[in-house]
Every structure is written in C-alpha cells, then in structure tokens.
Amino acid sequence: MSSDRITIAVDARPLTHPVSGVSRMISRIIEHLDDxxxxxxxxxxxxxxxxxxxxxxxxxxxxxxxxGLLSKKAGLWYNSSLPMILHRMKPAIYWGTQQTxxxxxxxxxxxxxxxxxxxxxxxxxxxxxxxxxxxxMLQRRSVRVADCIIANSRQTMREIQSxxxxxxxxxxxxxxxxxxxxxxxxxxxxxxxxTANALPISIQGPYILSVSTIEPRKNFGLLLEAYLKYHRSxxxxxxxxxxxxxxGWESKEFFSRLDQIQQxxxxxxxxxxxxxxxxxxxxxxxxxxxxxxLYEGFGITxxxxxxxxxxxxxxxxDCFHEIAGEKARYLPAGDVDAWALALKQxxxxxxxxxxKDVDFDVAAWSWKETAEIYRAAFKELAS
Numbered sequence: 001m002s003s004d005r006i007t008i009a010v011d012a013r014p015l016t017h018p019v020s021g022v023s024r025m026i027s028r029i030i031e032h033l034d035d036x037x038x039x040x041x042x043x044x045x046x047x048x049x050x051x052x053x054x055x056x057x058x059x060x061x062x063x064x065x066x067x068g069l070l071s072k073k074a075g076l077w078y079n080s081s082l083p084m085i086l087h088r089m090k091p092a093i094y095w096g097t098q099q100t101x102x103x104x105x106x107x108x109x110x111x112x113x114x115x116x117x118x119x120x121x122x123x124x125x126x127x128x129x130x131x132x133x134x135x136x137m138l139q140r141r142s143v144r145v146a147d148c149i150i151a152n153s154r155q156t157m158r159e160i161q162s163x164x165x166x167x168x169x170x171x172x173x174x175x176x177x178x179x180x181x182x183x184x185x186x187x188x189x190x191x192x193x194x195t196a197n198a199l200p201i202s203i204q205g206p207y208i209l210s211v212s213t214i215e216p217r218k219n220f221g222l223l224l225e226a227y228l229k230y231h232r233s234x235x236x237x238x239x240x241x242x243x244x245x246x247x248g249w250e251s252k253e254f255f256s257r258l259d260q261i262q263q264x265x266x267x268x269x270x271x272x273x274x275x276x277x278x279x280x281x282x283x284x285x286x287x288x289x290x291x292x293x294l295y296e297g298f299g300i301t302x303x304x305x306x307x308x309x310x311x312x313x314x315x316x317x318d319c320f321h322e323i324a325g326e327k328a329r330y331l332p333a334g335d336v337d338a339w340a341l342a343l344k345q346x347x348x349x350x351x352x353x354x355x356k357d358v359d360f361d362v363a364a365w366s367w368k369e370t371a372e373i374y375r376a377a378f379k380e381l382a383s
Contacts, residue, residue, distance in 0.1 A: 110147045147170065207285075211243075214248055227343060303323050
C-alpha cells in the first residue's frame with residue numbers, strides 16, 4: 001500500500017452480512033474510489049460476506065478482522081476494541097457508515113458520518129433492542145463530534161437539523177445510486193426471460209410488485225388489505241401481488257393475516273433471497289410498482305422501479321417526492337380504501353394499454369456521483 005494515499009478507517013460491520021441498503025452503499029462508494037487516492041481499512045469483528053468479494057480484493061482495500069472474546073459481541077467490540085485499534089493506527093479519517101461513532105474514538109481523528117434515517121426514534125419496535133440502545137446512546141455524541149455528516153436525502157438532512165440542531169455547514173446530501181447492472185439489463189430480453197424462468201415460483205399473468213424488507217414500518221399490512229379489496233371487486237382475472245424481500249422484524253399477526261389472504265386469493269406471492277438478476281427480471285416484467293411505507297430515510301426500491309420505467313403508487317413521504325417528483329402517484333399511508341381504488345385504477349389502465357412507462361432520468365442517479373460527494377468530504381478533512 002502506498003503511504004501517499006489518504007487512509008480511511010471504515011466501520012465495515014454491514015459487509016459481514018448479505019447485501020443490504022447500507023452494505024451496498026459502502027461497497028459501491030469504495031468501488032468508485034479505486035483510483036489510488038485513498039486507502040480503505042475495513043474493520044469488523046467477523047469475516048466479510050462473499051457478496052462483497054470484489055470490493056475486498058481491490059488494491060486499495062485492507063480487511064481488518066478482529067479476534068478474541070470481545071469480537072464475539074459486536075457492540076462491545078465496536079466501543080472498546082475498535083477505538084484502541086484506531087488510536088494506534090491514527091487514520092486520516094474515520095468513516096462512520098451506520099450513523100454512529102465508537103464511544104471512545106480519539107477526538108484527534110476527523111469523522112465523516114453517514115446518516116440514513118431516524119427509525120430508532122420513529123419506529124423503535126422495528127430495530128433489535130441491542131441496536132436500538134446503541135444508537136440511542138451514541139447518536140447524539142456522534143453527531144456532535146462529526147466533522148462532516150452526509151445524509152441520504154434532504155428529508156434526512158432536515159431531520160438531523162431539527163432533532164440535533166446541527167449547523168448546515170457540516171451537512172451534505174449524498175443520494176444512493178441505481179445499480180448499473182440493473183440498468184444495463186433492461187434491453188436484454190433473452191437474458192430476462194431466462195432469468196424469469198429461474199424464479200423460485202412461476203407467476204402466471206400480470207402482477208403488481210413491491211420490493212422491501214417485510215416489517216411493520218413498510219406498511220405491507222395496508223397493502224394486503226387494499227389488494228384484498230381490489231381482488232374481491234375485480235370482474236376479470238385479478239392481477240397477482242408479488243412481495244419481494246426478506247422477512248424482517250417478526251409480526252405473528254401480520255404473517256397470519258398474510259397466510260389467510262394468500263389462501264383466499266391464491267395470487268399473493270412472497271419471494272425471499274433473490275439474486276440481483278432475478279430481481280431485475282421481476283422489475284422488468286411488473287405491471288406497476290407499490291411502496292406504502294410509513295417511514296423511509298430514502299427509498300431505494302422506488303428509485304430502482306423508476307429506473308425500469310415503472311409507474312408507482314407510493315405513500316406521501318417527502319423522500320419519495322425527492323426521488324420521483326411528479327412521476328409517481330402519492331397516497332395516504334393509512335387509507336386502505338384509497339389504495340384499493342388506486343390499485344383497481346392502475347390495473348384497468350394497464351389492461352387497456354393506457355398505462356405508459358415513465359420517462360425517468362436514470363443517469364442523474366449514479367453511484368459515481370455519490371462517490372464523488374464522499375471523495376470531496378474525505379479530501380477536505382484530510383487537508
């Protein structure tokens with residue numbers, strides 16, 4: 001490794017798990033900063049997940065896995081072992097990728113803090129207790145000591161200002177990007193059909209798509225009830241509903257209701273553990289997209305759906321307006337009847353051929369642009 005590079009210590013714990021929104025962001029930014037200017041030291045108490053093999057093998061990346069008793073408890077490792085390691089290392093910058101900084105991090109190390117959302121405050125029941133306690137204990141101090149805070153949306157930036165009273169001079173917005181391999185496959189019809197055949201189940205006929213972790217904050221309970229109303233009112237063959245995403249925070253009542261609606265309709269499908277190419281096929285063939293979330297810091301799956309030209313029904317959140325502007329239809333997050341009617345109207349438009357693809361400027365949402373925002377922040381602090 002070159003001593004001329006700016007050394008950046010990174011909280012890489014998300015890279016020890018399968019792909020998520022946070023881990024994808026970390027990996028894509030590092031991939032786009034592979035030009036010799038930076039040296040990334042990725043720190044975690046466990047080994048990296050194979051989903052991130054390509055970024056781990058970059059010439060400017062060093063994986064630092066801890067061992068010993070403290071590494072068995074990620075929270076203890078993060079707040080005790082990691083600060084001591086960084087004190088000895090003396091990196092030019094610490095990048096807090098999960099909106100916190102270790103409790104005993106040296107004040108001499110400049111900090112770039114990525115902030116994703118306020119879920120731990122707005123929907124604490126959707127976060128595991130240990131993570132919620134850690135975030136509550138660390139976030140206020142983390143925001144105070146951070147030299148630069150990069151929010152994933154203007155909505156999140158406003159919440160940071162309002163909740164923590166942060167001066168705007170320390171704040172930037174770095175929007176997530178769209179996966180290039182998702183965009184590049186749009187016109188590859190042969191590959192798309194081949195992948196569609198490889199899906200875990202066979203979906204017959206047109207379908208409505210929603211992509212997200214299945215947890216209370218995503219408001220899938222409302223979507224299911226709205227879909228049931230639509231299904232019962234349909235004079236012709238109903239469109240199917242496909243929910244693509246892993247099961248998140250458990251809700252016995254929700255999954256019991258899901259089973260009931262699946263049995264009654266026979267047209268609600270839940271797909272978990274999909275590969276990116278399978279997800280691409282789902283987006284490409286969907287009739288339209290839905291995302292009824294009660295709260296989001298951003299909304300990456302809405303961005304992905306729009307990148308495929310899909311019309312979207314979404315809840316009326318500020319961050320969704322930032323992404324879609326006038327290219328989505330916004331609905332109250334608590335109005336089942338409004339969603340049921342909207343589903344019926346979208347299906348009728350699609351069936352008649354009047355529901356056209358949206359003209360969305362995909363090029364404006366690139367990971368390269370996101371990475372350049374981080375490059376500027378890293379260089380400013382290093383200087």
